[in-house]
Amino acid sequence: MSKPSESPAPSADAPATPKGSGASLEQARRDKLERLKALGVDPWGHRYDDTRPIVAVRATGESLDRSPDDTTGPTVRVAGRIMLLRSAGSLVFIDLADRSGRIQLMIGKKQVGPEAWQIIKCLDLGDIVGAEGRLGYSKTGELTVFATGIEFLTKSLETPPDKFHGLVDPELKQRMRYLDLIHGEGVRERFVARSRIIEAIRRVLTARGYLEVEGPTLQETAGGAAARPFLTHHNALDMPLVLRIALELHLKRLLVGGLERVFELGRVYRNEGVSPRHNPEFTMLEAYEAYGDYGTMMDLTEAILVEAAQAAGAPTRFEWMGHTVDLTPPFRRATYDDLLREVTGCDPADPASVGAAASARGIETAGRHPDVVKSDLFEATVEDTLSGPVFVIDYPAAVCPLTKRKADNPAIAERFELYVAGIELANAYTELNDPDLQEELFRTQLAGLADEESMARMDTDFIRALRHGMPPAGGLGIGIDRLVMFLTAAPSIRDVILFPIHRPHQ
């Protein structure tokens, strides 16, 4: 710092609080804030125009002569957060970060003059500043903005994380995502990729004539999936409501309404456990196409995955969670029964054989519907083996109450699930549009299934819509968070959700 006699700040009032604790770390910054005010600088800044993204400035720097020169390069204006601060006497080097990248600033006392130098003396790690100056290379060959003017934009009152290790504690990374975004390796890039993936999905669908719509998130009946809903209440109407667990039934109503190709990218809520692959609220894509079937949806799924991978900058072939995945279409297609036979050796057509295989693996069979047992067996044995991508097709009908049955075999439903790296990524049907059969299936609670495990929830309004006539259609659901997980090689769903759920901290 400057000598006390030079400082116009109330340094005489500077508290003699102990230095180094959390409180006094903040106090040191507040002291500088007061000094800035005394210098006539607004520590909270204002509009700062004509900046260029740092990545663009760096691109400009590529074409410059590499010999040290701080006087002839183009003048540039950048703004961002101070990530590193190195002082060498009357010379200060700053690593400045904006949304696009980082660049070094050099600020000399002689170059900016004594008044601006007083401001420089008040800078801390984490402060946000704007700078203008010639672009060039320093004596050590680093691309540098040689600042002739500095604009203070915002004071940071908190100490940033360790400048080398960044924020490591996973709890802090999630609770203080803003810090994780600033300091975490690849964190911002991952969430940018998420945004690009969602853009790509919209692009694919709108190019095919799909209309983006929004269904209600507050519903009377939580239908369209097997999950326990969150319960809430509308005061003015004095009625119980649930948060939606799926998008399906309202999008199908829109098929009845003649919109023919609709999709929704939306949040759904399931009142279930938290794990590296589950968050109580997550984002789903559902798309419905009149006059299509589940084969139509396989083509659409491939198109979406290829486009999304490209948008995320993910390679076509990659390793994730111990699986090797190749996204080159067409994806493998294999029937549910064939896979079950391959992996377990049982005869999928014979309930006794399936039951024996299930029992051998400790799966309860007594009093349970054979298709439910079969489904448990499939989950326990086949899923992990599916590195994929593979379309698992033709499911046991009893566990698919919203799906059209095969014309020649009512025990098989025209459904597929897409597996990648042992994880279910997409789920699609040839949609059931027979209102009478749909009503019957809603009435049928399968033996061995708890309420929240069943999709059979009566929705009389939906049945009435079907009675008005829903065209034959294919429908598709994709879990966006899981898609982003594997396209960004993230091991946990919490790595791709900006603000995952947390217990309150003290």
Place this chain on the structure above:
RNA sequence: GGGGCUGUAGCUCAGUCGGUAGAGCAUCGGACUUUUAAUCCGUUGGUCCUGGGUUCGAGUCCCAGCGGCCCCA
């Protein structure tokens, strides 16, 4: 719900056999007009997650709780 690991300075981490707390970064003071995790000298900073217990003595051992991570159901 069951099990394992974990919680120490603002951040990243040590802490031995139970003997009243350590480092780096950050802070503060000083030197430095070419640094880049700058460097050098000095300085400051602790509810050892919380509450009990054992003990002459607990960051350390025991019990319970809280938070986090992972595995299983």
